[in-house]
Amino acid sequence: MPAREAGVLVQLTVREGATVSKGDVIATHERRAVGQGSLL
Numbered sequence: 001m002p003a004r005e006a007g008v009l010v011q012l013t014v015r016e017g018a019t020v021s022k023g024d025v026i027a028t029h030e031r032r033a034v035g036q037g038s039l040l
Contacts, residue, residue, distance in 0.1 A: 003032040 010028050 007032050 006028055
């Protein structure tokens with residue numbers, strides 16, 4: 001899954017009020033940052 005889509009899923013999940021642990025959110029953002037860095 002593209003990192004951008006993963007970020008959108010996290011935002012939608014949080015917006016819907018689903019239970020998301022901080023660890024999962026942080027891990028997703030870290031993976032997205034790494035993914036963007038590798039694209040440069």
